[in-house]
Amino acid sequence: xxxxxxxxxxxxxxxxxxxxxxxxxxxxxxxxxxxxxxxxxxxxxxxxxxxxxxxxxxxxxxxxxxxxxxxxxxxxxxxxxxxxxxxxxxxxxxxxxxxxxxxxxxxxxxxxxxxxxxxxxxxxxxxxxxxxxxxxxxxxxxxxxxxxxxxxxxxxxxxxxxxxxxxxxxxxxxxxxxxxxxxxxxxxxxxxxxxxxxxxxxxxxxxxxxxxxxxxxxxxxxxxxxxxxxxxxxxxxxxxxxxxxxxxxxxxxxxxxxxxxxxxxxxxxxxxxxxxxxxxxxxxxxxxxxxxxxxxxxxxxxxxxxxxxxxxxxxxxxxxxxxxxxxxxxxxxxxxxxxxxxxxxxxxxxxxxxxxxxxxxxxxxxxxxxxxxxxxxxxxxxxxxxxxxxxxxxxxxxxxxxxxxxxxxxxxxxxxxxxxxxxxxxxxxxxxxxxxxxxxxxxxxxxxxxxxxxxxxxxxxxxxxxxxxxxxxxxxxxxxxxxxxxxxxxxxxxxxxxxxxxxxxxxxxxxxxxxxxxxxxxxxxxxxxxxxxxxxxxxxxxxxxxxxxxxxxxxx
Amino acid sequence: xxxxxxxxxxxxxxxxxxxxxxxxxxxxxxxxxxxxxxxxxxxxxxxxxxxxxxxxxxxxxxxx
Numbered sequence: 001x002x003x004x005x006x007x008x009x010x011x012x013x014x015x016x017x018x019x020x021x022x023x024x025x026x027x028x029x030x031x032x033x034x035x036x037x038x039x040x041x042x043x044x045x046x047x048x049x050x051x052x053x054x055x056x057x058x059x060x061x062x063x064x065x066x067x068x069x070x071x072x073x074x075x076x077x078x079x080x081x082x083x084x085x086x087x088x089x090x091x092x093x094x095x096x097x098x099x100x101x102x103x104x105x106x107x108x109x110x111x112x113x114x115x116x117x118x119x120x121x122x123x124x125x126x127x128x129x130x131x132x133x134x135x136x137x138x139x140x141x142x143x144x145x146x147x148x149x150x151x152x153x154x155x156x157x158x159x160x161x162x163x164x165x166x167x168x169x170x171x172x173x174x175x176x177x178x179x180x181x182x183x184x185x186x187x188x189x190x191x192x193x194x195x196x197x198x199x200x201x202x203x204x205x206x207x208x209x210x211x212x213x214x215x216x217x218x219x220x221x222x223x224x225x226x227x228x229x230x231x232x233x234x235x236x237x238x239x240x241x242x243x244x245x246x247x248x249x250x251x252x253x254x255x256x257x258x259x260x261x262x263x264x265x266x267x268x269x270x271x272x273x274x275x276x277x278x279x280x281x282x283x284x285x286x287x288x289x290x291x292x293x294x295x296x297x298x299x300x301x302x303x304x305x306x307x308x309x310x311x312x313x314x315x316x317x318x319x320x321x322x323x324x325x326x327x328x329x330x331x332x333x334x335x336x337x338x339x340x341x342x343x344x345x346x347x348x349x350x351x352x353x354x355x356x357x358x359x360x361x362x363x364x365x366x367x368x369x370x371x372x373x374x375x376x377x378x379x380x381x382x383x384x385x386x387x388x389x390x391x392x393x394x395x396x397x398x399x400x401x402x403x404x405x406x407x408x409x410x411x412x413x414x415x416x417x418x419x420x421x422x423x424x425x426x427x428x429x430x431x432x433x434x435x436x437x438x439x440x441x442x443x444x445x446x447x448x449x450x451x452x453x454x455x456x457x458x459x460x461x462x463x464x465x466x467x468x469x470x471x472x473x474x475x476x477x478x479x480x481x482x483x484x485x486x487x488x489x490x491x492x493x494x495x496x497x498x499x500x501x502x503x504x505x506x507x508x509x510x511x512x513x514x515x516x517x518x519x520x521x522x523x524x525x526x527x528x529x530x531x532x533x534x535x536x537x538x539x540x541x542x543x544x545x546x547x548x549x550x551x552x553x554x555x556x
Numbered sequence: 557x558x559x560x561x562x563x564x565x566x567x568x569x570x571x572x573x574x575x576x577x578x579x580x581x582x583x584x585x586x587x588x589x590x591x592x593x594x595x596x597x598x599x600x601x602x603x604x605x606x607x608x609x610x611x612x613x614x615x616x617x618x619x620x
Binding site for chain 2: 185188189190192193196197199200203204206207381382383384385387
């Protein structure tokens with residue numbers, strides 16, 4: 001994921017087109033995208049694909065296709081507008097939407113950036129936990145241990161975890177407020193090294209799989225068989241996860257940076273490009289960060305799953321309380337893989353025991369294995385791996401907090417940037433203490449794209465179509481309005497429609513309870529990973545219709 | 557000249573970042589030594605690279 005859409009000098013030419021002398025060459029964009037899309041969050045996203053039960057074909061082909069669609073979106077949608085207007089998204093939006101609506105957009109953007117930075121702090125904190133354990137830190141004579149969050153945890157699970165997150169968050173925040181340039185420099189220096197450490201994660205995990213499965217690799221076909229049968233086996237997802245198919249992977253890879261390409265945030269970047277075809281430079285970020293890095297991180301977690309076996313407690317529970325496993329061989333279960341089916345059955349039995357009063361809710365012990373970037377990286381590449389997790393989280397959380405701070409500061413221009421950044425960092429740190437964001441990062445990233453996507457449709461329609469339809473483009477600038485209701489309503493109504501489609505069954509049931517049967521009961525809605533595609537077309541058409549009505553009304 | 561030497565060291569450090577894992581994949585070394593080599597390469601990269609990356613080339617000319 002890209003966290004900081006800012007090349008050097010992005011804060012220049014905020015309210016004027018970028019002049020010819022300031023344009024950048026193709027290589028600048030290749031390097032920038034390669035570095036920025038190899039972030040701490042990749043270490044979380046890759047494993048979450050595995051948790052979603054993805055198969056080798058679906059993952060690899062889905063990522064190839066989805067990343068290609070993302071590159072095409074940057075090249076064909078974002079870059080052509082950027083190289084013709086050469087304005088930042090914010091200024092472009094201000095001309096279309098008016099200052100007040102842009103303020104609202106800034107608020108939404110800032111909040112999303114905060115949560116994203118929170119997830120990065122969570123990722124780094126998992127590495128702090130491993131480091132503390134290995135240093136052998138003690139407190140009152142007892143070794144300090146930081147209990148890690150679990151896959152389906154929403155809330156912080158211990159004081160030690162909160163302390164670890166705050167230690168990391170405070171460090172990131174203070175540096176973002178006072179030493180942004182220093183970390184930007186560290187990020188530039190670390191980028192090539194980080195990319196290779198990500199690659200090393202995958203290479204080491206591959207060897208570990210070869211050893212663990214006693215496989216001989218003599219041809220690409222052997223490698224593919226290993227990938228299909230042991231690494232990305234497909235099948236059921238872990239409990240609490242949505243099953244990922246080819247389409248999920250494709251759409252996720254395409255839309256995880258939706259705010260940047262279809263949502264037009266990267267107008268701010270590509271206004272510096274000499275030609276619109278420089279959009280293809282984003283392939284460096286997509287195929288390094290969102291292909292290689294995701295696959296490497298996924299392999300680390302797949303290996304953890306491969307090496308995890310059911311413990312005595314689970315096996316006893318299955319043999320004693322499950323009709324399905326009553327006849328099963330105890331030793332085979334103990335030495336076999338911990339499959340999602342076994343975990344699900346164990347969880348079902350525990351729930352039954354709780355219901356019958358034989359087990360306390362707090363004594364439940366069975367849950368899916370958790371992808372924790374810190375321990376995963378340490379297991380594969382030792383201290384350097386741990387360092388990579390901390391650096392990747394830190395260098396990307398830092399500019400994200402800085403950017404969120406800038407977005408908030410636009411709303412409160414009288415408060416100093418340092419104060420706003422400190423407050424923003426605190427908010428991100430609080431968010432980081434809640435593992436729900438990192439553990440549900442697939443969903444959050446899809447939500448992030450969905451929230452900002454309608455404004456991208458507004459910018460595109462305004463640029464290409466409004467004048468051809470006899471309407472005024474840049475309407476706020478022309479009419480002097482501070483809130484273009486056509487754009488505002490497009491945003492709100494598109495979001496409302498998307499939310500209804502995602503939460504369709506709940507909305508349908510709620511309305512049916514009220515005696516309102518307007519929604520068909522035989523439709524299941526659309527998952528959040530897919531809803532932004534119809535949402536974008538809906539927003540585009542809606543903006544044209546509303547502009548027609550709004551511009552006619554205001555001109556009267 | 558100094559700059560070229562530093563850059564060369566950085567490139568070697570980058571090679572040292574990926575090479576140990578490739579050797580481990582090939583079955584030439586164990587994981588532990590591979591990780592120590594990776595750590596050594598990491599230290600060299602972070603010490604040497606800031607000495608030239610992002611700095612103007614003028615320094616070299618002054619030395620000459």
